[in-house]
Amino acid sequence: MRTKIWKVDNIVDNNKIYPQIVDASSLLRDGELIAFPTETVYGLGANALNGQAVANIYQAKGRPSDNPLIVHIGHKEQLNGLVEEIPDVAHTLISRFWPGPLTLIFKKKEGVFPDTVTAGLASVAIRMPDHPLALQLIRESGCPVAAPSANLSGKPSPTTAQHVYEDLNGRIAGIVDGGATGVGLESTVLDITGDVPLILRPGGVTIEQLQEIIGHVEVDKGLLKEKEAPKAPGMKYKHYAPQAPLTLVDGSPSFLQSLVDEKRAEGLRVGIYTVSEHKHLYEADIILEGGTLKDLRTIAENMYGVLREFDHEGPDVIFGEAYPHEGIGEAIMNRLLKAASGRIIKED
Template sequence: MKTRTIKIEDIHAQAEAFEDAGKILRGGGLVAFPTETVYGLGADGFNAEACADIYRAKGRPSDNPLILHVADRKMVDSAAIVTPLAEKILAAFCPGPVTMILPKRDAVPDSITGGLGTVGVRMPDNDIARAMIRAAGVPVAAPSANISGRPSPTTAEIVAEDMDGRIPLIIDGGPCRFGVESTIIDCTGDTAVILRPGAVTREMLEEICGSVALDPALVGADTVPKAPGMKYTHYAPKAPLTLIHGAPEKLEKAFAEEIQREQEKGNTVGIIVSEELSEKLGQIVPKELIAVYGPRGDYYEIAAHLYEALRFFDNKKADVLFGEATEEDGLGLAVMNRFRKSAGGRVMFV
């Protein structure tokens, strides 16, 4: 299959591009498209066969649910039953980087919900995404547009690395704004429960919803996760990664010791760190083996570049990776959730 990429410069002047994408989606095909979080791999969300092609293209386990992306409130109602709690979240954060878990309508195929009676619904805060969904005329089911288990793509170029030859069309809308997937909230009860952290933070939700809980699976309990993207290992670079967490004044020594230990074994070491730490470790790690995710404590900058930093080492000859962990307040919770999963839970405290 030949994959085309269309760069969107002007939504109104390029109406034909959206008509093309809509035609592909209505015909059962797949289209990769930008959102404010990461790039999605979309199919007609009411077409079970088309959605099955998403699983095949990604190599994604079929019991891992898909999120339905909608352009407006009418599409939300076509896919799910909106609860009182969801009404508050819709009013406060939609369009935006938030997914609501709601009771599903009969039109939603059971095959995309992982056998659950609920479905994730999201209205992206990206004009290109919503224009494409309107052109399709149906909710668009879409996980991230990458091979399953790999870091999610934040540019069309990264999408092409994984999806070239697998899908007919990539819509290029430039870099994504947030860089980590949406916050997923269980809205089926009276209390908002965060199933996956994202750019809509717990603190932001508490202002609107009052009490907000974290799903037990998110904080380490041995339970079955309810949210897309939380059941399996994700975001993993090709080389094994260990995170190092500690006070800034302790990190330089800790990194230096671990790097030296691995180098003495004959291993080539790469690091994923803040700007501040990269300057201090530049004497012992070659520049081409240092991925900088942004200034320390700037979670929005780190989130926007985390997956890019993880993919940085795909074509490098690194045997071992070390990453600088962040704190977990605000958006830092989402950053560390993804970073920790990319490390397979390997975190060293100093």
């Protein structure tokens, strides 16, 4: 299969219909797989009402079929025909965070989605992305779009069209290239089907932001329980991992350097994933910085790109700094711990 690329300026005139989007949306509507930018990462879209098209997502990504998908919509009103009910808390959250990096889990309306979307669950995850090209593509297609991240399963999520091309060229019909994404981490997933809103995946909207709007919010304690069926995307299996094993280090730069020295003494090529404030403190074969401690959102924006850059540099092992579990730091550490398969060394 030849993968087509449509390059579109992400500064979109909403009064203009772009021929690239018309072409891509037509293929999407007819059951083909199309990658497109959102404000978080690039998504791999399929017509969410077409069971075979959605099944092709799992095949293209090598994704386990018991991992549910997020459905993307182009208008808030589109939600009415897709879910059993829209509780009051949903109206409050939608008015504040949609379009945006917040996925809400609703009780699904029976007979709407194939099981390939929901992995057989009684619920469905839905969001409205905050990216002009994503919205125009979904609206032009005329259908809800199921879209996980547009990468091979287990690899770092793509934040540029080039990342998508590296993973999925020849596996999908096309890529809408709208430049680099913004938030850099996937959406927050919030389950609102129970009595208390429950965060199933931290992401671009922080728990502090949610609490400010709706009060008490809980975080699912079963995020890393591998034996449970996942209730949301990103809750199960290894994710976001570079080719070399990554170990996080919760400690001082001097402690991290001592770990690096040990591995280099063994003849290994060692990489360090750090921040701009600490880069000058280290000696290693490869040192990559991902942002600044002054603004952890810069870490989020650059994280997947840095992890992919390590693949190009070819270290044998990677050590990465840990971050505070506060604000966007919670989502950053969630992704990094998955990328590291839970490996973290803490300084005494």
